[in-house]
Every structure is written in C-alpha cells, then in structure tokens.
Amino acid sequence: MYQAIFFDLSGVLYTGNAAIPGAVEAVAQAQRSRLAIRFVTNTSRRTSNQIIGDLKNLGFDIPPEQLYTAPIAAKQWVKEHQLRPYCLIHQSIVPEFSDLDQQNPNAVIIGDAEENFCYKKLNYAFQLCKAGAPLIGIGCNRYFKLDDQLHLDAGPFIKAIEYASSSTPIIMGKPSADFFKQIVATTGVSENSVLMIGDDIFGDVQGAIKAGLSGCLVKTGKYLKGDELLIQEKFHIAGTVAEAVNLALNQVREEPD
Amino acid sequence: MYQAIFFDLSGVLYTGNAAIPGAVEAVAQAQRSRLAIRFVTNTSRRTSNQIIGDLKNLGFDIPPEQLYTAPIAAKQWVKEHQLRPYCLIHQSIVPEFSDLDQQNPNAVIIGDAEENFCYKKLNYAFQLCKAGAPLIGIGCNRYFKLDDQLHLDAGPFIKAIEYASSSTPIIMGKPSADFFKQIVATTGVSENSVLMIGDDIFGDVQGAIKAGLSGCLVKTGKYLKGDELLIQEKFHIAGTVAEAVNLALNQVREEPD
Numbered sequence: 001m002y003q004a005i006f007f008d009l010s011g012v013l014y015t016g017n018a019a020i021p022g023a024v025e026a027v028a029q030a031q032r033s034r035l036a037i038r039f040v041t042n043t044s045r046r047t048s049n050q051i052i053g054d055l056k057n058l059g060f061d062i063p064p065e066q067l068y069t070a071p072i073a074a075k076q077w078v079k080e081h082q083l084r085p086y087c088l089i090h091q092s093i094v095p096e097f098s099d100l101d102q103q104n105p106n107a108v109i110i111g112d113a114e115e116n117f118c119y120k121k122l123n124y125a126f127q128l129c130k131a132g133a134p135l136i137g138i139g140c141n142r143y144f145k146l147d148d149q150l151h152l153d154a155g156p157f158i159k160a161i162e163y164a165s166s167s168t169p170i171i172m173g174k175p176s177a178d179f180f181k182q183i184v185a186t187t188g189v190s191e192n193s194v195l196m197i198g199d200d201i202f203g204d205v206q207g208a209i210k211a212g213l214s215g216c217l218v219k220t221g222k223y224l225k226g227d228e229l230l231i232q233e234k235f236h237i238a239g240t241v242a243e244a245v246n247l248a249l250n251q252v253r254e255e256p257d
Numbered sequence: 258m259y260q261a262i263f264f265d266l267s268g269v270l271y272t273g274n275a276a277i278p279g280a281v282e283a284v285a286q287a288q289r290s291r292l293a294i295r296f297v298t299n300t301s302r303r304t305s306n307q308i309i310g311d312l313k314n315l316g317f318d319i320p321p322e323q324l325y326t327a328p329i330a331a332k333q334w335v336k337e338h339q340l341r342p343y344c345l346i347h348q349s350i351v352p353e354f355s356d357l358d359q360q361n362p363n364a365v366i367i368g369d370a371e372e373n374f375c376y377k378k379l380n381y382a383f384q385l386c387k388a389g390a391p392l393i394g395i396g397c398n399r400y401f402k403l404d405d406q407l408h409l410d411a412g413p414f415i416k417a418i419e420y421a422s423s424s425t426p427i428i429m430g431k432p433s434a435d436f437f438k439q440i441v442a443t444t445g446v447s448e449n450s451v452l453m454i455g456d457d458i459f460g461d462v463q464g465a466i467k468a469g470l471s472g473c474l475v476k477t478g479k480y481l482k483g484d485e486l487l488i489q490e491k492f493h494i495a496g497t498v499a500e501a502v503n504l505a506l507n508q509v510r511e512e513p514d
Contacts, residue, residue, distance in 0.1 A: 117376040123409050126400070130407055142421045143383070150387055152380050156421040160413035164399045 002248045003189040004036035006208070008174075008198035009043070009051070011221015012241050014058050020220050022242030024059040030245050031061075036187040040196070042070045042139045042173040042203070044089070044112045044154065047096045068183045070138045070173035071096055074109050076182060077136055077172060083107035088125055088157070089138065090114055110161065110169075111138035112154045122157065129165035139173030174200070175207025184213070195236070197244045201227040209233045216244045259505045260446040261293035263465070265431075265455035266300070266308070268478015269498050271315050277477050279499030281316040287502045288318075293444040297453070299327045299396045299430040299460070301346070301369045301411065304353045325440045327395045327430035328353055331366050333439060334393055334429060340364035345382055345414070346395065347371060367418065367426075368395035369411045379414065386422035396430030431457070432464025441470070452493070454501045458484040466490045473501045 007013060007030075013023045031037050039062055043051060048067050055062050071093050078085045078100065086105035087097050090112050097109075108125045129135050141153035158169050172179045184191045191212035198204020199221030208215045216236035217228055228237055236251075238244035264270060264287075270280045288294050296319055300308060305324050312319050328350050335342045335357065343362035344354050347369050354366075365382045386392050398410035415426050429436045441448045448469035455461020456478030465472045473493035474485055485494055493508075495501035 113376075115376050117379070119370075119372050119374040119409065122374070122413075126409050126413070127407060130400070142423075143387070150384060152376070152383050152417075152421055156379075156383070156417035159420040160409070160417040163416040164409055164413040166399075 001193075002035060002195045002214070002251075003193040004038065004184075004187045004195070005030050005245065005248050006038045006040045006180075006183065006194060006196040006213070007241065008196070008200065008204050009039060009041045009055070011199035011223070012197055012218055013039075013055070013060060015221055017058075019058045019060070020240055022240055026240075026242040026245040027060055030249070031066075033249055035248070036189055037066050038183055038187065039067045040174065040183060041068075042141075044069075044071055044138045044173075045092045047093055048072055068186070070179065071111060073172040073179055073182045074111070074136045074138050075100065077170065078107050078109065081107070081134070083134065085109045085136070086125060086128055086133075087111075088113045088116060088121055091116065105133065107133050107136065108161065109136045109138065110154055110158050112141075112144070113157070114151075117152075117157055122160065126161050126164045129161055129167045135161055135165070135167045135169040137169045137171045137173070140169070140171045140176070141173075174198075174203040175210065177207070177211035180208055180211035180213060184211075195244075195248045197238075197241055197248075199223045201230050205235050206231045206233060209235060216247065218244055258450075259292060259452045259471070259508075260450040261295065261441075261444045261452070262287050262502065262505050263295045263297045263437075263440065263451060263453040263470070264498070265453070265457065265461050266296060266298045266312070268456035268480070269454055269475055270296075270312070270317060272478055274315075276315045276317070277497055279497055283497075283499040283502040284317055287506070288323075290506055292505070293446055294323050295440055295444065296324045297431065297440060298325075299398070301326075301328055301395045301430075302349045304350055305329055325443070327436065328368060330429040330436055330439050331368070331393045331395050332357065334427065335364050335366065338364070338391070340391065342366045342393070343382060343385055343390075344368075345370045345373060345378055348373065362390065364390050364393065365418070366393045366395065367411055367415050369398075369401070370414070371408075374409075374414055379417065383418050383421045386418055386424045392418055392422070392424045392426040394426045394428045394430070397426070397428045397433070398430075431455075431460040432467065434464070434468035437465055437468035437470060441468075452501075452505045454495075454498055454505075456480045458487050462492050463488045463490060466492060473504065475501055 084101045085107040087109045137158040140155040143150045194213040196208035197216045205215035341358045341362045342364040344366045394415040397412040400407045451470040453465035454473045462472035
C-alpha cells in the first residue's frame with residue numbers, strides 16, 4: 001500500500017482562481033489518513049507563506065511542514081550540507097532565504113532571478129563554482145511566458161555557469177530526481193511507497209517514476225488528450241485529484257494501470 | 258605543395274610587446290611568395306584596424322584583406338546570409354559592426370560582451386533565436402583571466418541562449434571548423450592545401466586538422482613541453498614561425514612529421 005502522497009498544486013488542486021471540484025475534500029481526507037502528505041511545486045516567485053495563504057483562500061489547509069517548493073528544497077539542501085549560499089534568486093523570495101548565513105559564500109543557488117541576472121553577479125557565481133562551490137538550481141526550465149512573450153527562466157543561466165565552471169548542478173525542482181529524493185527523505189518512507197499526483201506527464205509523472213516513486217496523471221489542469229501515450233513508463237490515471245486520492249488510499253501499490 | 262598559410266598571432270608572431278626573432282622576415286617572405294596568406298585570431302576586444310596598428314608597431318605589414326578575426330568572420334557570415342544582426346559584443350569592437358544594418362534584427366551575434374550582458378539584452382537575443390534567428394558566437398571560450406581573476410567569456414552566454422532556444426550556434430573562432438572553413442573560402446584554394454601555424458595544440462593545430470587543413474605547432478608563445486603528445490592527429494612541429502614558413506614554402510604537403 002502507498003505510505004505517502006505527493007500533490008502537485010496548479011492544475012491538480014486548482015486552476016486559475018478556483019479549486020478543482022472535490023479537491024478540497026480529497027486533500028483533507030488524505031491529510032486525515034495515516035499517509036505522509038507533501039505538496040510539491042516548482043514555483044520560484046512566491047514564498048511558502050504566500051503559497052499557503054493562496055491555498056487557504058481556496059479552502060485548502062496546508063501546514064508549512066507539508067509544503068515543498070523548489071526554493072525550500074534548495075534551502076534545505078544547503079542547510080543539510082552546512083553551506084553558505086550566494087543566492088541569485090527572484091526578489092520576491094529573498095525573504096525565504098534571509099535566515100541563512102550568506103556571508104563569505106561557498107555555494108551558489110540560481111533561481112528565476114530575472115533582472116537580478118547581470119554580468120557582475122553571474123561572474124561572481126561563476127568564480128565561486130570554479131573554486132569548488134556546489135551549484136544548486138531552482139528548477140532548470142528554459143523559459144516562461146508572461147504578457148504573451150517568452151522570457152528566460154533559470155535554466156539557461158544554470159547552464160551558463162555549469163559550462164563556464166565545469167561543475168554539475170544539483171537541480172531542485174521537478175522533474176529532477178534529486179528534488180523528489182530530497183522530499184521523500186523528509187517523510188521517513190521509502191520512495192517506492194510514494195504516489196506523486198500531477199497534471200504534467202513529464203515533470204510530475206515521469207520525473208517521479210525516474211526517482212523511484214509511483215505516478216498518477218490527472219486529467220485536469222494542463223492535461224491534454226493523449227498525454228498518457230507520451231511516456232513508456234507505467235502509471236495510474238485518474239479523472240481528478242479526488243479519484244487519485246481514493247486510489248492511493250485504497251489500492252495496492254503494485255498494480256498501476 | 259601548400260597553397261596557403263594561416264598564421265596565429267599572439268605567441269607565433271610576437272609575445273608580450275616584442276616580435277619573435279625572425280618572425281617579421283618570415284611573414285614578409287611568405288607574403289612575397291605565391292601562397293595565399295591569412296592572419297587568424299580569436300581576439301574579440303580589438304578592431305581589425307587596431308590589430309593591424311599593433312602589428313605595424315612590431316614591424317609586421319598586414320593588409321586588411323589578410324586579417325581574419327573572429328568578429329570579422331561573424332560579420333562576414335551575416336553579410337553572406339544577408340541578415341541583420343543583434344550584436345551582444347564588447348564595446349571596443351562596436352565600430353567594426355557599425356556599417357551593418359541592425360534594424361529589426363533577424364540574427365544574433367554573441368561575443369565577449371562583458372558588462373553588456375544583462376537580463377534584458379540576453380532575453381531579447383533569446384526571443385530572436387526562439388523565433389528562428391541564427392545564433393553566431395564569436396568564439397566559445399569558457400572564461401578569461403584578467404587582473405589575476407577569472408571572468409566569464411562569451412561561451413557561457415552562447416550556451417545559455419542555445420539551451421533556452423534549442424538552437425545550434427555557429428561558432429566563429431578557433432577551434433571551430435565553421436571558422437576555418439569560412440577563412441579557407443576567402444583564399445580560393447582547397448582546405449587540404451592550407452597550413453595553419455599556431456602555438457595552441459588544440460585551438461590552432463587540432464582545430465585546423467579537424468577542418469581539413471594541415472597544422473604546424475611552433476614551440477613559442479603558450480607552447481609547453483609535451484604539448485605535441487596531447488593529440489592523436491599528425492602535424493608538423495617547428496621551433497619558430499620562421500622554421501614553419503620555411504617548411505611551408507619548401508615541403509610537400511603529404512609528409513608531415
């Protein structure tokens with residue numbers, strides 16, 4: 001049986017400004033069960049408190065310890081390794097990192113820093129990595145869409161520092177196995193007893209499976225007909241998160257569709 | 258017999274502020290021969306006129322049509338393809354590109370732009386490439402040393418735009434085969450009758466050989482004992498450029514060391 005459920009947020013619990021029908025009850029039901037629960041998102045422009053507030057407004061009650069954002073996982077990683085990060089991140093999540101010692105840095109965190117990306121700061125990040133500082137990426141997306149235009153995301157800048165310093169980045173964010181494993185480690189259960197519920201066949205479902213978890217694709221959010229045919233791996237399919245939770249609470253792990 | 262000689266500049270014709278003994282005479286001798294002569298450099302912070310002036314001060318007389326810098330080759334490439342480039346280049350070589358139509362750009366040239374690299378400009382370069390504009394790199398070096406510190410060169414930024422836009426960059430600068438071929442095309446001879454003389458076993462010698470030219474390593478400039486053992490390809494070795502020119506003017510192509 002599953003011992004933990006990981007929920008993607010956007011497209012699974014809500015779309016736009018509305019909760020998906022049945023999602024609030026399904027999440028509450030999962031939280032009342034014996035299973036470990038985590039909410040997992042790559043969002044890199046909202047602090048955890050902001051996300052919890054947003055979800056509260058939609059009717060979801062998420063304790064901080066159940067939320068794992070890519071920035072939180074990056075922070076956790078440097079804390080566990082007792083490192084002092086140089087943070088090239090979006091202005092809006094700077095408060096999330098303010099309790100970390102960032103003096104005399106010996107690690108680099110690169111997120112979706114937008115206008116904060118300039119030659120001087122990128123050069124400093126490079127010099128640190130070249131001297132051996134680990135490079136931690138908050139996601140590795142190529143670009144995002146805003147105001148009908150495409151904009152550079154964190155990925156290209158991570159690739160730039162990776163190339164310049166010949167270092168191997170640790171990516172915190174779906175579909176990175178490092179990210180999924182980091183979250184699994186907080187649950188105390190083994191990865192093969194975790195079900196990841198998501199609407200992104202690659203980022204959520206395939207990513208989870210590659211990290212040793214099980215995956216369940218929901219047909220809400222960004223789901224498009226035929227998405228289930230895009231990967232070779234075996235996974236569950238559910239109409240909505242309510243169906244997926246029901247499956248996780250009642251079905252044996254070894255029998256995915 | 259060879260029908261053309263390509264000379265690397267720094268470390269081959271001069272070191273620091275002094276011509277290498279015999280180099281001025283050797284170059285003049287090559288220029289008086291029936292062979293096509295090209296001077297080939299990756300330098301991306303000096304205009305052609307500045308380089309010709311620098312060489313003049315050392316005693317070398319280089320007609321503009323014999324000099325091929327990486328920026329000149331990039332410029333040539335966009336001209337041949339009748340494209341209007343958006344130029345992210347070093348301030349010092351902006352004049353070199355001023356005669357090109359850069360309105361409403363449909364190509365991107367990325368050089369060692371240093372402080373010119375900012376999010377806004379990189380984002381614009383990305384948007385152009387994502388829309389199909391070719392990406393031309395002036396060299397693809399990882400970093401350079403200045404004032405005893407390492408600094409990001411053009412390469413990481415080219416890699417960033419390449420990753421973001423999924424485009425394949427055309428690199429103008431050694432050791433890129435595109436670059437060597439572009440210069441060979443200006444000589445009217447075939448690449449297998451060209452001898453490239455350089456002090457960099459990888460950038461000059463191996464790069465040239467991979468593009469179909471012959472290579473000659475000189476033991477001046479950045480040459481370090483044992484460099485000749487670092488590559489598998491066959492090439493000539495000469496103590497200085499004077500010896501290399503003598504070899505090119507007198508030796509049959511098919512018998513390298």
